[in-house]
Amino acid sequence: MLTPLEILDRMVAADPGRPRLTWYDDEPGPTHGERIELSARVLANWVAKAGNLLQDDVAAEPGTTVGLDLPAHWRSLYWAMATWAVGATVVTGEEAREADVLVTDDPERAASHGGDVVLVALAALARSHPGAGLAPGAVDEARELSTHGDVFAPLAAPEAGDLALVGDGLSTTYGNLVAPERAWGERPRVAVAGALPEVLPAVLAAWTADGSVVLSRGTPPDAAARAAAEGVTADHRP
Numbered sequence: 663m664l665t666p667l668e669i670l671d672r673m674v675a676a677d678p679g680r681p682r683l684t685w686y687d688d689e690p691g692p693t694h695g696e697r698i699e700l701s702a703r704v705l706a707n708w709v710a711k712a713g714n715l716l717q718d719d720v721a722a723e724p725g726t727t728v729g730l731d732l733p734a735h736w737r738s739l740y741w742a743m744a745t746w747a748v749g750a751t752v753v754t755g756e757e758a759r760e761a762d763v764l765v766t767d768d769p770e771r772a773a774s775h776g777g778d779v780v781l782v783a784l785a786a787l788a789r790s791h792p793g794a795g796l797a798p799g800a801v802d803e804a805r806e807l808s809t810h811g812d813v814f815a816p817l818a819a820p821e822a823g824d825l826a827l828v829g830d831g832l833s834t835t836y837g838n839l840v841a842p843e844r845a846w847g848e849r850p851r852v853a854v855a856g857a858l859p860e861v862l863p864a865v866l867a868a869w870t871a872d873g874s875v876v877l878s879r880g881t882p883p884d885a886a887a888r889a890a891a892e893g894v895t896a897d898h899r900p
Contacts, residue, residue, distance in 0.1 A: 688880030729761030754829030769793030
């Protein structure tokens, strides 16, 4: 069984500086126009910090559910990878709000959740969530995540039959989470968009093949031109 954490380790070992995740935000709002690029090394750093927060601060482990109440976003990817790094279950959609741990960008949902909460500011350069005062019991990710370690060592590993991803009425075990897309070939550059339950497996499939992804939300001004500029070789968008 190949785990997401092993995939990440392989990417870092193979080429730590090559871009593995390129993010475009075409959604109207304060983050419209953002373009973020993460290498394997930088991605691993985000995953390590989030994994240490989950493991040390909220005791997440196999059997713990972590709700990602977030859009398909570059921040969603490292929180999903961190959840899998501790062996817990990623929960998406409406069910996310009932999870043991809630990771959300909505301060009202953060305030109403009865368990551990991480409040995420989506803006790339945020130093604090603007609504953090509405959820004083939540961890303000933008303010606090940087205090966690850059190296992650899991205390427990998931079994193949453990749930890895739940959402949209579907459940995927760790044994079935990583499924390569043979048609993409080796080192694909995959354009990805859509709902989080569909995005996450596609991203893992691209990374498993030593590839990279161009993740976006909203409507790009010229999708064909962007795909050409980014060297996209495969498409996984609705």
